[in-house]
Amino acid sequence: MLSTLAETGRDQIYSHELANLSGVTAAQVRRDLMNIEYSGSPTRGYNIRGLINHINGYLDSKEPQHIALIGIGRVGQALIAYFANRNPNLSIVAAFDINPTKVGRVTNGCRCYPLDQFEQIVRQENIDVAILAVPAQEAQAAARQAIAAGVKGILNFAPVRLRVGSDVYVEDVDFAVCMEKVAFFARHNNYRRELIS
Amino acid sequence: MLSTLAETGRDQIYSHELANLSGVTAAQVRRDLMNIEYSGSPTRGYNIRGLINHINGYLDSKEPQHIALIGIGRVGQALIAYFANRNPNLSIVAAFDINPTKVGRVTNGCRCYPLDQFEQIVRQENIDVAILAVPAQEAQAAARQAIAAGVKGILNFAPVRLRVGSDVYVEDVDFAVCMEKVAFFARHNNYRRELIS
C-alpha cells in the first residue's frame, strides 16, 4: 500500500495525508510512528522510503516464515492462490488434506501431502505457522496435531474456538461472525433512518 | 454455540462457566449480560433457553436479511457453501459475476446473475448487504455499484480500503493482514523463548 505511494514521484509525506489515506486521524498516525520510533522532519514530513524500510524492519523477520495449510477445500485453494507470488517472506510451502485424491497435487507450486506426514514436513521445511481450513469438527484435532509438531501460530477458519496452550497464538476468521457484524450495522443504520424520518 | 449447550441436559448455567467456555472472564460475561438487560438468578445462574431467546431477540431482526455476493471465485464459492443451510435469517440470495460463463449457474440454490442486473435484483430481492469477493482492482467499482443500488453494509474480501459514504458500513477481511498478525505473534513468541532460555 505504501509501496504504490513511493512510485508517485514524491518522496516525502505529511502525517495528515497518511491519515486520510488510511482512514484514521493525523494524531493517530504520528503517535503510531512515534511508537515504532520513526521520526519525520517538521519541515518536510516523513520520508516515504525510509518509512517503508523502517516498518519492514519492524514487522518482518530477516528470514522468511513458512506456512502450512491444512485442508484444501475452496477456502484452502483460495488461500494458496492468494499467497502465491505475493510476499516472499510469508509463503505457503506445504498443504495437507485427509482426502487421498487430493494428495500429490501441486497448485501454484504448493504440493499437497497426506496429513500423517505433517510433523515430518513441518520440521523439514521449518514451518512455524499453520492455516486451518478444515470442517469445524476436525479443527480441534488438526490444531492439536499442528501444535504437537511445533507450530506456534494458527490462522483458524473453522467456526470453533480452539483450545490451545498459552504459548500458541490463534487468530480466528469466522465468516458468520463477520457477516453478522455487517448485517447488524446495516440494519442499525436502517433503524436510525426510520427514527429520523 | 449456545444451542449445543441447551442439548446437554442442563438448563441453567453460571457466569464463570460461560466465561471459560468463551475464553473471557466471568466479570466480563456478567457485565455483557447486564448490558443487554438479561438477568439470572443468584441461586441457579442463567437460564440457557431464556438466554438464547434474549440474545436472538437482541441481535436478529424479525425479518430475514438478504445478501448479494459479488464475485464467484474460490472465495465466493466457499462463502456460498458456507452460508447455505445455515442461518435462515441471513442468506445469500443472489450471486453476481462479470464472467459470462459463470452467469446462469446455480450453486446451493443460489443463482448467478450478470453484474448489470445488480440493481434490479437488489431491489427485487430486498437485499441490503453485499459480499465483495472480487479482485482488488475491481473492488472499488463494485462497491460503488452496490451502494448505488442501496446496499448499506459490505463485507469486503479485497485487499483495498474502500471509499464509501459514512452511511455505509464496511467490514474488511484481509487474508494477508490476518496472516501477518499470526506470523508476527508466532515470531514474537519465539523471541521471548529465546530470551528466556
Added chain:
DNA sequence: CCCTGTGAAACAGTTCACAGCG
C-alpha cells in the same frame, strides 16, 4: 457458602492542544 449485579478502580487506545522548530 456461592452465586449475581454493580459501583469503583485500572487500563488501553484515541484525541486534544500546544511547545518547538525550520
Added chain:
DNA sequence: CGCTGTGAACTGTTTCACAGGG
C-alpha cells in the same frame, strides 16, 4: 505560518471488590 513530537485529557473497556440474597 505549518509541521512534528508529546504531555495531558478523555473515552470505552476490562477487571476488582464487595453488597445482597437464597
